[in-house]
Amino acid sequence: MKGSSHSSDDHHSRPRTFSETLMEENMDYAQDVILKWDVYAHKHHNFSSIFAHDRKEAKTFIQAVTALQTAMHYYVRLSSNSDKIIRAQKLMQTAMKRLEKEFYVTLSANRKNLDSESVSSRSSKASTRSSISDFYEDEASEEEDKKTTPSRGENTISESESASDIAMADLKSIADCMIASGYGKECVKIYKIIRKSIIDETLYYLGAENLSTSQIQKMEWNVLEQKIKTWLHAVKIGVKTLFSGERTLCDVVFESSEQIAQSCFTEISTDAAVKLFSFPENFARSKKILSPEKMFRALDLYEAISDLWPEIESIFSHESLSAVRSAAVAALLKLGDAVRVMLSQFEAAIQKDSSKSPSGGGVHPLTRYVMNFLVFLGDYNGAVADIVADWPSNARTPLPESYFSSPTSDGGADPSSAEITARLAWLILVLLCKLDGKAVLYGDVSLSYLFLANNLNYVVSKVRNSNLGLLMGPDWIWKHRSKVKQYLANYERMGWTKVISSLPENPTAEISPQEVRECFRGFNSSFEETYKKQSTWIIPDPKTRDEVKISLAKKILPGYRIFYQKYRWQYNREMGVESIVRYAPEDLSNYLSDLFFAVSGTSCKSSSYETSLDSSMTSRGR
Known part of the structure; x- marks a missing residue:
C-alpha cells in the first residue's frame, strides 16, 4: 500500500484503525490525481483545461480535493501527525493553484457563453444544477435520450444554452471546492476582475456615457437628444439583461455562500450602475433643458426609470447596493423637479402670449x-x-x-x-x-x-x-x-340678425308694393354687406362648417323663398333699371355654401414654440 511509506513517524506499537487506513488511502489517492495536474510541473507547456477537454478527469479532480479535505479535517481533529498535515496542506495548495487557473480560464474562455442574455434566460435551469456531478448526470441522461431521438433539431436544449449551462456548472463546482477549502478569496478576486470588466465594456458598447452637468450644458441640443435616445436603449438592456444576468451568474456560481455572491455582485456592479443613473440626474440639473418643448425628453427618462423600477428594486435589493437604488431615485426626483418647473413655464408662456389672432x-x-x-x-x-x-x-x-x-x-x-x-x-x-x-x-x-x-x-x-x-x-x-x-348660436344671432330681420315676420301677409320693394332692397343690401364681410371668415372643421351653413339656410331660405315666390312677378327686370329682386333662393343657397372656407392670408404663421414642439414630436416618432 502506497500510504505505508508515509507512516514511519507512527511510533506507537498499536495497530492502525480503519479510519486511519482510510484517511491514508484518501491522501494517497488525492496526491496521485493532484500532482498529475500540477500547474508548476507543466509550466513549460500550453495550459490545457481539464474541464474543457476531459470531463471525467475534472470530476475525478474535484473528488480528489474532497477526499483530501476529509483527510485534513481528520488529522487536524486528532491534533497529531503534523507531517501528514503539512503534506496535506502542500497538496491542497497545489490543487488550489490548479483550480484557480481553471476558474480564470473557464471565465475568460466563456465570455460569449456567459453573456448576460444567455445567463438571464437560462437562470432558472442553471440554478438547479447544484454540482458538476449533477450536470454530468444530466449530460449522461441526454446522451441516452439522443439514442432514441430521430434528429438534432428536436433537442429541447440548444447548443448555446448547453454551453452556458456547462460553463456555469463548471464555475460553480470550482467555486464550491475552493470556498470549502478556505480559498474563496482567491476565487472571488478573479471573478470580480473579469466580470467587472465585462459590465464596463458592455455599457461602453451600448453608448452609456458618464456625462457631467457641465458637459451636458455645453452640448448642442440635437447632439444631446441623440445621447438621450442612446441612454434609453442602454438602460433597458442594462437593467433587464446585463445586471439581471450578472446577478443570476453570481447567485449560481457562489450558491454555496450567499454572502460571497452578494459581495461579488455589489463590487462588480455598483459603480457602473450608479454611473448609468447619473446621466438622467445630471440632465435634469442642466439649465439647458428648462424650456417646455424639452419636457418630453425629461419625461422619456423619467418614464424609463419608473418602468424599470421593479427590476431595479429586485436586482439591487441588498443593503450593500443601496447606492444604486439611491441614484435611480435621485434621478427620478430631479427629473420630477425639472418637469414641474417646465409645466410652470408652459403655463406662464400661455399667459404671456401676445401673438395676433387670425384675421x-x-x-x-x-x-x-x-x-x-x-x-x-x-x-x-x-x-x-x-x-x-x-x-x-x-x-x-x-x-x-x-x-x-x-x-x-x-x-x-x-x-x-x-x-x-x-x-x-x-x-x-x-x-x-x-x-x-x-x-x-x-x-x-x-x-x-x-x-x-x-x-x-x-x-x-x-x-x-x-x-x-x-x-x-x-x-x-x-x-x-x-x-x-x-358660441355658434351667438355668432349667428349677432352676424345674421340684420339679414333675417329684413324680411317680414309673416312672408305670406299682404303688404303694399312699396313695402315689398323696401323689403327686397333691405334684404339685398344686408345680405351683400354680411356676405362680403364674412367671405374671409373661416370655420376649419368641416362638420361644424356644414352644420353652421345648414343652420343659416334654415333661418334665411324658407321665409325668403315664400316671399320671393309671392312677389317676384311684380318686379320683372326692365332694360336700364336696377333689378329689385336680385337673388333666387337657389342663388342664396350657393352663396351660403361658399362661406367659411379657409383662404390664403387668413391664418397666422406658426410661432417659434410651435415649430419647436413639432420638432420634438417628430423626433419622438409620434
Missing part, C-alpha cells in the same frame, strides 16, 4: 400649440401623474367647481389620475381665458364669437380624440361641446 376667426396658433402639447403630455399620463402628485399642495392651482367635475363619477377612471386631470384641466382653462382676451380684440362681436367657437371646438376635438378624453371625462367634453354650440 378670419380661425384656430389660433397658440391653441394648436397648447393642445398638441397637452395631447402629447397625455401620452405620458403615468409619469406626469406621479410628478404632479408630488407637487407641493400650496403650488397646486385650484379649479372652480363649476368648471370641472371629476371623471371618476362614471366609475371608468382611475382615481390616481385625479391630480394630472386637474392640472391639465387648469392649463386648458388658462388657454381659454387667454383666448377670451384675444377674442375681444376683434372689431366685430359676431367674429369674436366665431373665433371662440372655432378654438373651443378645436380644443374639444383634441381632447375627445386622444388620451386626454379618458383623463378629462365625458362630462367635461359634453359641457364644452355645449359651449361651442352656444
Whole structure:
C-alpha cells in the first residue's frame, strides 16, 4: 500500500484503525490525481483545461480535493501527525493553484457563453444544477435520450444554452471546492476582475456615457437628444439583461455562500450602475433643458426609470447596493423637479402670449400649440401623474367647481389620475381665458364669437380624440361641446340678425308694393354687406362648417323663398333699371355654401414654440 511509506513517524506499537487506513488511502489517492495536474510541473507547456477537454478527469479532480479535505479535517481533529498535515496542506495548495487557473480560464474562455442574455434566460435551469456531478448526470441522461431521438433539431436544449449551462456548472463546482477549502478569496478576486470588466465594456458598447452637468450644458441640443435616445436603449438592456444576468451568474456560481455572491455582485456592479443613473440626474440639473418643448425628453427618462423600477428594486435589493437604488431615485426626483418647473413655464408662456389672432376667426396658433402639447403630455399620463402628485399642495392651482367635475363619477377612471386631470384641466382653462382676451380684440362681436367657437371646438376635438378624453371625462367634453354650440348660436344671432330681420315676420301677409320693394332692397343690401364681410371668415372643421351653413339656410331660405315666390312677378327686370329682386333662393343657397372656407392670408404663421414642439414630436416618432 502506497500510504505505508508515509507512516514511519507512527511510533506507537498499536495497530492502525480503519479510519486511519482510510484517511491514508484518501491522501494517497488525492496526491496521485493532484500532482498529475500540477500547474508548476507543466509550466513549460500550453495550459490545457481539464474541464474543457476531459470531463471525467475534472470530476475525478474535484473528488480528489474532497477526499483530501476529509483527510485534513481528520488529522487536524486528532491534533497529531503534523507531517501528514503539512503534506496535506502542500497538496491542497497545489490543487488550489490548479483550480484557480481553471476558474480564470473557464471565465475568460466563456465570455460569449456567459453573456448576460444567455445567463438571464437560462437562470432558472442553471440554478438547479447544484454540482458538476449533477450536470454530468444530466449530460449522461441526454446522451441516452439522443439514442432514441430521430434528429438534432428536436433537442429541447440548444447548443448555446448547453454551453452556458456547462460553463456555469463548471464555475460553480470550482467555486464550491475552493470556498470549502478556505480559498474563496482567491476565487472571488478573479471573478470580480473579469466580470467587472465585462459590465464596463458592455455599457461602453451600448453608448452609456458618464456625462457631467457641465458637459451636458455645453452640448448642442440635437447632439444631446441623440445621447438621450442612446441612454434609453442602454438602460433597458442594462437593467433587464446585463445586471439581471450578472446577478443570476453570481447567485449560481457562489450558491454555496450567499454572502460571497452578494459581495461579488455589489463590487462588480455598483459603480457602473450608479454611473448609468447619473446621466438622467445630471440632465435634469442642466439649465439647458428648462424650456417646455424639452419636457418630453425629461419625461422619456423619467418614464424609463419608473418602468424599470421593479427590476431595479429586485436586482439591487441588498443593503450593500443601496447606492444604486439611491441614484435611480435621485434621478427620478430631479427629473420630477425639472418637469414641474417646465409645466410652470408652459403655463406662464400661455399667459404671456401676445401673438395676433387670425384675421378670419380661425384656430389660433397658440391653441394648436397648447393642445398638441397637452395631447402629447397625455401620452405620458403615468409619469406626469406621479410628478404632479408630488407637487407641493400650496403650488397646486385650484379649479372652480363649476368648471370641472371629476371623471371618476362614471366609475371608468382611475382615481390616481385625479391630480394630472386637474392640472391639465387648469392649463386648458388658462388657454381659454387667454383666448377670451384675444377674442375681444376683434372689431366685430359676431367674429369674436366665431373665433371662440372655432378654438373651443378645436380644443374639444383634441381632447375627445386622444388620451386626454379618458383623463378629462365625458362630462367635461359634453359641457364644452355645449359651449361651442352656444358660441355658434351667438355668432349667428349677432352676424345674421340684420339679414333675417329684413324680411317680414309673416312672408305670406299682404303688404303694399312699396313695402315689398323696401323689403327686397333691405334684404339685398344686408345680405351683400354680411356676405362680403364674412367671405374671409373661416370655420376649419368641416362638420361644424356644414352644420353652421345648414343652420343659416334654415333661418334665411324658407321665409325668403315664400316671399320671393309671392312677389317676384311684380318686379320683372326692365332694360336700364336696377333689378329689385336680385337673388333666387337657389342663388342664396350657393352663396351660403361658399362661406367659411379657409383662404390664403387668413391664418397666422406658426410661432417659434410651435415649430419647436413639432420638432420634438417628430423626433419622438409620434
